Amino acid sequence: MGQVRDVAQLGAPVIREVAQPVAAIDDSATQSLIDDMLATVAAEGGMGIAAPQVYASLRIIVICSRPNERYPHAPHMTPTVLINPQVVNQSQTMDIDWEGCLTIPGLRGQVPRHRWVEVQYIDRDGHYRQATYDHFVARVFQHEVDHLDGIVYLDRMSSTKDVVMEKEWRRMMAEGKDGHCAS
Ligand code: NI
Numbered sequence: 001m002g003q004v005r006d007v008a009q010l011g012a013p014v015i016r017e018v019a020q021p022v023a024a025i026d027d028s029a030t031q032s033l034i035d036d037m038l039a040t041v042a043a044e045g046g047m048g049i050a051a052p053q054v055y056a057s058l059r060i061i062v063i064c065s066r067p068n069e070r071y072p073h074a075p076h077m078t079p080t081v082l083i084n085p086q087v088v089n090q091s092q093t094m095d096i097d098w099e100g101c102l103t104i105p106g107l108r109g110q111v112p113r114h115r116w117v118e119v120q121y122i123d124r125d126g127h128y129r130q131a132t133y134d135h136f137v138a139r140v141f142q143h144e145v146d147h148l149d150g151i152v153y154l155d156r157m158s159s160t161k162d163v164v165m166e167k168e169w170r171r172m173m174a175e176g177k178d179g180h181c182a183s
Helices: 028-045 135-148 164-173
Strands: 047-048 060-063 080-090 094-099 107-114 116-122 128-134 163-165
Touching: 028 047, 028 060, 028 128, 028 164, 060 135, 080 094, 080 135, 094 135, 107 135, 107 164, 116 135, 128 135
Parallel strands: none
Antiparallel strands: 047 060, 060 080, 080 116, 094 107, 107 163, 116 128
């Protein structure tokens, strides 16, 4: 079983680095890192996590959608480990919606993302895989892959006027307001 690792916060240099491809997937250090990422994202209640968020500058992400306040219809997903993930095709259409990040606690922002993405990756057993994700899961995937390139969601926003504190975001959601977006 994995150990919960410390989550890097914005300002840690690793968050702004371009992570390295994983070469030795069956290496025990790589497998331990994956176990620890799974333990950490579960403990933190995240929808996903990228290796740089636990101070490992490697191209590994976990995505683990489940229904939440904002996305009551988000699919329940077994946490999926994606190594060296790449986008092979993506929608022209962009959707704008709220995101948060374990590395930037307390904030939410409105972020444009491709509505769907076709991706390829290697699983933790070393098998090449392809998948198509849409809507919420596509959003989580794009958010996590950005972490591998040193990008956080704030960088993707058209205006910092769409950044809110989580407390006020919760108030907005409770009042049934979506907030407004410049675009
Ligand atoms: Ni994040």
